[in-house]
Amino acid sequence: MKRGIEQTIFIMFALIVFLVITIIAIQMFLRGTEQAQKIGQFVDLETAKKQCEAAAPASPPLEYCKSVFSIDINKDGKVGGEVENPKTGLRTCETSVFCYSILDRPSGATCTIELCKYFIDTKMLTPEEATVKVFGRYKSGDIDLTEDAEDLADIIENIARYEKEKDKGEVGILFVGDGCYADEVYTTTWRGILSKIMEQAVDTDYCEDYSDLELIISSDYNTLAISSDCIRQQIIDRIAPLYPDREVPDYVPLCAVLRNLR
Numbered sequence: 001m002k003r004g005i006e007q008t009i010f011i012m013f014a015l016i017v018f019l020v021i022t023i024i025a026i027q028m029f030l031r032g033t034e035q036a037q038k039i040g041q042f043v044d045l046e047t048a049k050k051q052c053e054a055a056a057p058a059s060p061p062l063e064y065c066k067s068v069f070s071i072d073i074n075k076d077g078k079v080g081g082e083v084e085n086p087k088t089g090l091r092t093c094e095t096s097v098f099c100y101s102i103l104d105r106p107s108g109a110t111c112t113i114e115l116c117k118y119f120i121d122t123k124m125l126t127p128e129e130a131t132v133k134v135f136g137r138y139k140s141g142d143i144d145l146t147e148d149a150e151d152l153a154d155i156i157e158n159i160a161r162y163e164k165e166k167d168k169g170e171v172g173i174l175f176v177g178d179g180c181y182a183d184e185v186y187t188t189t190w191r192g193i194l195s196k197i198m199e200q201a202v203d204t205d206y207c208e209d210y211s212d213l214e215l216i217i218s219s220d221y222n223t224l225a226i227s228s229d230c231i232r233q234q235i236i237d238r239i240a241p242l243y244p245d246r247e248v249p250d251y252v253p254l255c256a257v258l259r260n261l262r
Helices: 002-039 045-055 062-066 108-122 127-135 152-161 184-200 233-242 254-258
Strands: 068-070 082-084 091-093 215-217 224-227 251-253
Touching (some): 045 062, 062 108, 127 254, 233 254
Antiparallel strands (some): 082 091, 224 251
């Protein structure tokens, strides 16, 4: 009788241990799945290239612009860090491979413009909400990314420095993946964005060069914004209908500006 009770207790204990291990394994799997979804699709480079080539001709190329992959580019058996991409020759973060990391066109700068237009004009988000969607939300605000910057490279360096200060749940569509700082795709995209702003939106009577732009992380929504003093009046006039109940803010959310560029 005693032996039977001991066997029953042993079986029950074994079942409890098995259930605990199973629950832990499921939780680990779900966390891994969630992380994979945040980082992107785990595919090989050729598969990603085919998907991007199929999405690129669309007008606007939203799927192309929103796609992000995790790829073992150098085939060393792990995904992480920056390696040279044989498709472009650019150093690319393996945990944030975009379609424009693989193909030349449409560019990353063009994608940010199209995404800003999409979120504001089609999804009817506010300029602040759209900017969070595209560029992410930071943990703190009131940070001048152009302060002490002497040229475009300095501004991009400042933007990259705060990349890891984004809220983990809202890194945006343009971001730097885990295990990376800022690859050449990221810096090239920002060079294109800021060049387009300077060429098409800036009033050079007030802001003569990149160091005058006053690109900040605004305390409103903790996302990127640019001083309205730098923006041409015709661009401000196009932005004004987005603020029907108040004036255009002193620091305009970046998507509100990009929406008016090409």
